[in-house]
Amino acid sequence: MSMASLASADGYGNKVKQIAARYGIYIAFVVMFVFLSLWSPWFLTFDNILNILRQCSINGIIAVGATLVIITGGIDLSVGAIVALAAVSAASVAHPDSYPVIVPILVGLAVGALFGGINGFIIAKGRIAPFIVTLGMMTIVRGGSLVMSDGRPVINLSDEYNTIGGGYLWGVPLPVFLFIAVVLIGAFLLHFCKFGRHVYAVGGNELAAVVSGLNVGRVKMGVYTLAGLFAGFAGIILSSRVMTGSPAAGAGYELDAIAAVVIGGTSLAGGTGAVLGTVIGTLIIGTMNNGLDLLNVSSYFQQIVKGIIIISAVLLDQYTKNSR
Amino acid sequence: MASEWLLEMVGISKSFPGVRALDDVCLRVRAGSVHALIGENGAGKSTLMKVLNGMYRPDVGEIRLRGEPVQINGLKGALDLGISMIYQELNPIPAMTVAENIFIGREPVYGRSGVVNRRKMNADARQLFETLGLAMNPSARLSSLSVAEMQMVEIAKAISFDSEIIVMDEPTSAITDREVEKLFEIIRTLKAANKAVIYISHKMNELFQIADEMTVMRDGRYIDTQLTDKLTTQSLISMMVGRRIDEMFPKEDVPLGEVVLSVDGLTQGDRVRNVSFELRRGEILGIAGLMGAGRTELVETIFGIRKSSAGRIQIGGQPVSIATPRDAIRNRIALVSEDRKLMGLNLRASVKDNISLINLARYCNLGGVIRARQEVEVARRQIDRFKIKVSSYRQIVDTLSGGNQQKVVIAKWILTNPDIIILDEPTRGIDVGAKSEIHKIMVALAREGKAIIMISSELPDFSQEAVMASATGSH
Numbered sequence: 084m085s086m087a088s089l090a091s092a093d094g095y096g097n098k099v100k101q102i103a104a105r106y107g108i109y110i111a112f113v114v115m116f117v118f119l120s121l122w123s124p125w126f127l128t129f130d131n132i133l134n135i136l137r138q139c140s141i142n143g144i145i146a147v148g149a150t151l152v153i154i155t156g157g158i159d160l161s162v163g164a165i166v167a168l169a170a171v172s173a174a175s176v177a178h179p180d181s182y183p184v185i186v187p188i189l190v191g192l193a194v195g196a197l198f199g200g201i202n203g204f205i206i207a208k209g210r211i212a213p214f215i216v217t218l219g220m221m222t223i224v225r226g227g228s229l230v231m232s233d234g235r236p237v238i239n240l241s242d243e244y245n246t247i248g249g250g251y252l253w254g255v256p257l258p259v260f261l262f263i264a265v266v267l268i269g270a271f272l273l274h275f276c277k278f279g280r281h282v283y284a285v286g287g288n289e290l291a292a293v294v295s296g297l298n299v300g301r302v303k304m305g306v307y308t309l310a311g312l313f314a315g316f317a318g319i320i321l322s323s324r325v326m327t328g329s330p331a332a333g334a335g336y337e338l339d340a341i342a343a344v345v346i347g348g349t350s351l352a353g354g355t356g357a358v359l360g361t362v363i364g365t366l367i368i369g370t371m372n373n374g375l376d377l378l379n380v381s382s383y384f385q386q387i388v389k390g391i392i393i394i395s396a397v398l399l400d401q402y403t404k405n406s407r
Numbered sequence: 408m409a410s411e412w413l414l415e416m417v418g419i420s421k422s423f424p425g426v427r428a429l430d431d432v433c434l435r436v437r438a439g440s441v442h443a444l445i446g447e448n449g450a451g452k453s454t455l456m457k458v459l460n461g462m463y464r465p466d467v468g469e470i471r472l473r474g475e476p477v478q479i480n481g482l483k484g485a486l487d488l489g490i491s492m493i494y495q496e497l498n499p500i501p502a503m504t505v506a507e508n509i510f511i512g513r514e515p516v517y518g519r520s521g522v523v524n525r526r527k528m529n530a531d532a533r534q535l536f537e538t539l540g541l542a543m544n545p546s547a548r549l550s551s552l553s554v555a556e557m558q559m560v561e562i563a564k565a566i567s568f569d570s571e572i573i574v575m576d577e578p579t580s581a582i583t584d585r586e587v588e589k590l591f592e593i594i595r596t597l598k599a600a601n602k603a604v605i606y607i608s609h610k611m612n613e614l615f616q617i618a619d620e621m622t623v624m625r626d627g628r629y630i631d632t633q634l635t636d637k638l639t640t641q642s643l644i645s646m647m648v649g650r651r652i653d654e655m656f657p658k659e660d661v662p663l664g665e666v667v668l669s670v671d672g673l674t675q676g677d678r679v680r681n682v683s684f685e686l687r688r689g690e691i692l693g694i695a696g697l698m699g700a701g702r703t704e705l706v707e708t709i710f711g712i713r714k715s716s717a718g719r720i721q722i723g724g725q726p727v728s729i730a731t732p733r734d735a736i737r738n739r740i741a742l743v744s745e746d747r748k749l750m751g752l753n754l755r756a757s758v759k760d761n762i763s764l765i766n767l768a769r770y771c772n773l774g775g776v777i778r779a780r781q782e783v784e785v786a787r788r789q790i791d792r793f794k795i796k797v798s799s800y801r802q803i804v805d806t807l808s809g810g811n812q813q814k815v816v817i818a819k820w821i822l823t824n825p826d827i828i829i830l831d832e833p834t835r836g837i838d839v840g841a842k843s844e845i846h847k848i849m850v851a852l853a854r855e856g857k858a859i860i861m862i863s864s865e866l867p868d869f870s871q872e873a874v875m876a877s878a879t880g881s882h
Contacts, residue, residue: 283756296733298733405493
């Protein structure tokens with residue numbers, strides 16, 4: 084074989100690798116989507132797609148917050164518990180004929196932002212690892228929601244409140260719109276604003292950010308506050324959808340959110356990543372759950388598959404990065 | 408068997424996507440000699456050495472040891488063939504001891520138990536240090552050592568393999584003159600033991616001091632191999648860059664203006680004691696002195712990275728208090744730090760994002776939304792002005808060469824329009840061409856009326872500076 088043909092074959096292989104490295108996660112999603120469409124006649128129906136999107140929306144909203152935190156090189160384990168506390172707090176002021184519906188919404192958001200803010204404050208001022216701070220906060224907040232509700236779910240919520248998570252607009256579930264809104268807000272902050280640029284700078288090289296005169300503490304407070312705020316929002320939607328403010332809600336949601344972020348290509352080392360990747364990561368998890376249901380795979384087995392997919396996604400990412 | 412050469416690398420080529428890193432390169436090294444490998448950044452020296460230590464497989468070419476063709480399979484394979492390497496970037500494990508770092512992966516054990524024989528390991532390390540004439544405690548943790556000491560540990564480790572060929576990639580970039588002398592003694596001992604040393608450095612004086620033969624590379628190609636006696640700095644540099652040196656460091660006079668910075672009795676820790684000086688517009692103040700003499704500590708104190716315990720700083724005649732880098736930036740001071748990867752750059756971000764970071768608010772509307780077009784335009788202007796070689800302003804900084812990374816740091820700080828620019832070792836680890844460009848940039852800035860403080864351990868850097876000062880701790 085001549086040198087020229089060798090070189091061009093090599094160039095072709097590299098091009099394929101580059102494309103795989105850049106769009107691997109999107110390609111994986113499309114392949115999965117096409118496969119499920121062919122396999123199951125129910126998969127590619129309007130109702131089922133809406134169903135997937137609705138199921139994705141709560142995890143997706145939390146995952147947008149987690150994306151910001153993870154890009155700074157941090158982690159937030161408390162968001163699942165914040166979902167529960169926001170759900171219980173909002174539900175307790177959402178009984179029929181008590182307050183207008185805006186009140187429980189503001190209460191839920193405020194509770195989320197408050198505890199997220201406390202996380203950020205301790206991490207920034209106390210210089211403690213985010214893992215430790217948010218692990219502690221997870222227990223505190225979970226305990227708080229149990230104390231507040233006396234361990235019992237808060238029921239008997241107003242119809243208006245129940246519309247937030249259960250309602251439809253133009254035949255599409257409301258949570259889907261709320262998810263899209265949070266994604267747009269997150270993407271706008273991260274990719275078009277000074278704040279977002281500072282988030283990347285802190286995660287990429289914190290010392291360089293300090294030397295460049297950035298207020299690193301304020302950036303950290305910002306991302307954890309937003310993560311808490313979005314978790315609070317997710318708590319409102321969840322409690323509204325199931326018409327119950329449960330102190331047990333949201334258990335393990337923090338890990339689903341982290342999984343979506345990581346599958347979406349954001350590195351836990353910080354400094355890289357994007358909201359769009361997280362959206363795809365969320366959709367992959369949601370589509371997979373749905374697909375496995377349609378294929379009659381037991382929910383026990385689904386957990387195993389989910390774990391395998393998370394690890395494979397990161398392996399693929401590593402492999403393509405190294406071969407670059 | 409009867410080959411004149413211990414090592415021959417013949418017709419080596421290696422391509423990466425979009426780049427031909429090595430193109431038909433040859434290197435022949437004799438036993439019992441020091442062979443310098445020379446070239447600008449990006450000339451392919453490191454790639455060639457990675458082929459030698461088994462990290463890369465060449466596309467074409469042959470490697471022969473004592474005339475016998477060999478296949479080098481990975482780092483382990485290279486070590487088994489008697490090739491060890493001292494890397495430019497240190498990879499110490501800070502929480503482990505000196506001896507543990509040296510013998511990692513080949514710790515002496517009791518019988519076949521897998522339990523580490525700590526006493527033997529420390530004794531072996533002590534003996535190694537003795538033969539090398541180094542005073543070092545084998546059970547000290549790496550984290551307690553200075554960068555220079557860590558470098559000496561790295562050198563000792565490479566030698567402990569008892570290899571035939573030892574590659575040293577910029578071994579002196581982080582050590583003081585005294586340790587350089589020590590290293591040269593070690594190299595001479597290795598030579599006497601009939602080993603070969605391949606030595607990579609940008610420092611001319613060292614090369615002429617220690618090398619027997621020199622091979623020059625440029626743009627991934629082999630240029631020439633010569634005995635050191637037959638070479639001069641002049642001829643060597645023109646081989647490296649294809650130009651003459653006096654065109655590269657032209658001397659210029661810049662008129663001085665009023666005093667912009669005055670430092671009086673500044674003290675920080677025990678490295679910076681009672682330092683006073685004045686700096687004028689248009690002045691380039693050189694701070695010489697050995698590494699470890701407190702130069703970096705001095706400028707980091709001025710910049711608010713370290714807290715001073717005594718002393719006053721005046722800017723434009725007004726006393727100022729600088730407690731954080733934010734304060735320094737507000738007072739129009741810029742710091743191009745010693746370690747660009749540690750403090751200067753976000754390696755994971757694009758050239759544009761790095762350049763615009765400090766004063767990003769200037770390119771935003773009141774709501775904090777970035778005016779993207781303006782930001783791109785500014786980044787492009789800086790890239791043009793400082794001749795930064797990039798494929799696009801979106802290129803990730805990690806993928807740039809050292810010289811271009813340094814220019815990104817300078818472009819980033821100049822964008823803040825500072826009055827006082829501090830450059831800490833701005834030419835460290837970059838090639839002659841880039842050094843010359845950075846010198847020209849400095850002179851141009853001085854001409855604009857900026858005041859410049861420059862720290863350097865490389866004396867040729869001072870050939871044309873207006874003033875030379877020496878800050879060796881107290882002063």
